[in-house]
Amino acid sequence: MTELAPYAVSERNSRLRRIPEAPPNSRSEFQRDRDRIIHSTAFRRLEYKTQVFVNHEGDLFRTRLTHSLEVAQIGRSIAHNLKLNENLVEAIALAHDLGHTPFGHAGQDALNACMEEYGGFEHNLQSLRVVDLLEECYAEFDGLNLCFETREGILKHCSPLRAPALGDVGERFLQGRRPSLEAQIANLADEIAYNNHDVDDGLRSGLITLEQLSEISIFARHMDKVRSLYPALAGRRLVYETVRRMINTLVTDLLDRSRENIAAVAPDSLDAVRAAPALAGFSPEIQREQQELKQFLRTHLYQHYRVARMTSKAQRIIRELFRGFLENPRLLPPQYQEKAGSGKPRAISDYIAGMTDRYAIREHRRLFAVEET
Ligand code: MG
Numbered sequence: 001m002t003e004l005a006p007y008a009v010s011e012r013n014s015r016l017r018r019i020p021e022a023p024p025n026s027r028s029e030f031q032r033d034r035d036r037i038i039h040s041t042a043f044r045r046l047e048y049k050t051q052v053f054v055n056h057e058g059d060l061f062r063t064r065l066t067h068s069l070e071v072a073q074i075g076r077s078i079a080h081n082l083k084l085n086e087n088l089v090e091a092i093a094l095a096h097d098l099g100h101t102p103f104g105h106a107g108q109d110a111l112n113a114c115m116e117e118y119g120g121f122e123h124n125l126q127s128l129r130v131v132d133l134l135e136e137c138y139a140e141f142d143g144l145n146l147c148f149e150t151r152e153g154i155l156k157h158c159s160p161l162r163a164p165a166l167g168d169v170g171e172r173f174l175q176g177r178r179p180s181l182e183a184q185i186a187n188l189a190d191e192i193a194y195n196n197h198d199v200d201d202g203l204r205s206g207l208i209t210l211e212q213l214s215e216i217s218i219f220a221r222h223m224d225k226v227r228s229l230y231p232a233l234a235g236r237r238l239v240y241e242t243v244r245r246m247i248n249t250l251v252t253d254l255l256d257r258s259r260e261n262i263a264a265v266a267p268d269s270l271d272a273v274r275a276a277p278a279l280a281g282f283s284p285e286i287q288r289e290q291q292e293l294k295q296f297l298r299t300h301l302y303q304h305y306r307v308a309r310m311t312s313k314a315q316r317i318i319r320e321l322f323r324g325f326l327e328n329p330r331l332l333p334p335q336y337q338e339k340a341g342s343g344k345p346r347a348i349s350d351y352i353a354g355m356t357d358r359y360a361i362r363e364h365r366r367l368f369a370v371e372e373t
Helices: 031-038 040-050 063-083 085-094 105-115 123-134 150-156 164-177 181-205 215-230 236-264 270-273 284-302 305-327 334-342 342-355 357-368
Strands: none
Touching: 031 085, 031 150, 040 063, 040 357, 063 085, 063 181, 063 236, 085 150, 085 181, 085 305, 105 164, 105 305, 123 150, 123 164, 123 342, 150 164, 150 181, 181 236, 181 284, 215 284, 236 284, 284 357, 305 342, 305 357, 334 342
8 A cells, every 4th residue: 555645544543433343453444444334235235226317227327336336436546646545435435325215316305305304314414324323233333333534424514403413423514624535535536426427327318418418518628539539439439438538637637636735735634634624626617617517417317307207206105105104103124113212203214215226116016006015
């Protein structure tokens, strides 16, 4: 491993685990965190959870699992270049979506609406809940007992109202402090990954077209470049060559800008990073272009009528499942009835949030279709 910057998270400055454990003997603490995440049930469920398209719509679209792997890949290479802790970035990236409901953002919005009177539902907080509480693997504790810095990275935002209940990982939201650079990088790698793969999936699905995207500056200038190099190139290869250049531009810009910010503040420790303004970021020009792309995706992909139809079905499934269980908790699988100690609505929310797309569809059918049991 390359030498870490003095402000990187390391085992020396880590606040480690809530329940102390003997140090690992064949890997680092953050490799251990990553490995625990990979072996978790919630991680395997990501394979069948939607990013934008519902899982059964096609085998080639991103799922939350492949999305998380892309975030980890992008995050690792940025971390490596900035001499940050790659294993920590990887662990955060692989865990960042563990709390996502089925059916992507539609599912999260629906569950949040159902939980309105009971403290709400937020997928970041749920990811933390998964690793702190819900995973059942170990004899001596609930959850995965991950290091503080991994948990801090998973909780990328949180309202000041909710922060006090979260203990150590909530503190920074009350004190106006930043998380580690590793957490900042994982968060931006997420943004790079989804903007680009949504372009790719959007094109593959036929919901958006190359003609439309040629109006969007970051896409247009990279596609023009590819076309000038390879005038005969078309179809998948043209898209791939364009998207890979966009990712490369974003990563390079992020590295340049973050290096400048770091040089200006010259943090000499992890604490100095936490006290400084956010040090990882894009240049204003790239940020503008990213905004334009995001706006395009929102209007033409996320709000496309075919996506909207799926969204509305998904929300109905979540709503009806929630109401059904709330009215009659005896319909819940026994292990969730027992967990109702944390409050019935929260136990129901945990159960629904854990479902994959197809499991939610099946469970809905089992509950409401007369011919199913
Ligand atoms: Mg994500």
